[in-house]
Amino acid sequence: MTDKLTKAERETDLAPLLQNGWSLADGRDAIAKTFVFKDFVEAFGFMTRAALHAEKLNHHPEWSNVYKTVEVVLTTHDADGLSAKDVDLAKRMDALA
Numbered sequence: 001m002t003d004k005l006t007k008a009e010r011e012t013d014l015a016p017l018l019q020n021g022w023s024l025a026d027g028r029d030a031i032a033k034t035f036v037f038k039d040f041v042e043a044f045g046f047m048t049r050a051a052l053h054a055e056k057l058n059h060h061p062e063w064s065n066v067y068k069t070v071e072v073v074l075t076t077h078d079a080d081g082l083s084a085k086d087v088d089l090a091k092r093m094d095a096l097a
C-alpha cells in the first residue's frame with residue numbers, strides 16, 4: 001500500500017510544484033496542470049517521454065490531449081490521494097516540458 005503524503009510532506013514537497021503551475025484539483029486529493037506546447041507534435045512528444053517515466057515508476061497520470069494542450073491530473077489510486085509518487089512524476093513532467 002502506498003502512503004499518502006504527510007502534512008509536513010505536503011508543505012515541503014507540494015509547495016514548489018504549486019509555485020510552478022500545478023494546482024490542487026477541485027474536490028480531489030490530486031494535483032493538476034495544463035501544459036501548452038508549440039504544436040501537436042511537441043505535445044505528443046512530451047506525452048511519449050512522460051509515458052516512459054510513468055512506466056518506469058509504475059505510476060500513471062490521468063491526462064488528456066487536445067492539439068497542443070495536455071491536461072494532467074496526478075493522484076495515487078492505491079493511496080486514494082497524493083503520495084510521493086505524484087510529486088516525483090510531477091517533477092519529471094516539469095523537467096520534460
Ligand SMILES: C[C@H](O)[C@H](O)[C@H]1CNC2=NC(N)=NC(=O)C2=N1
Nearest residue numbers: 058059060061075076077078079
Ligand atoms: C497494479 C499496478 O501496479 C497499480 O495499479 C499501479 C499502476 N499505476 C498507478 N498510477 C497511479 N496514478 N496510481 C496508482 O495507484 C497506480 N497503481
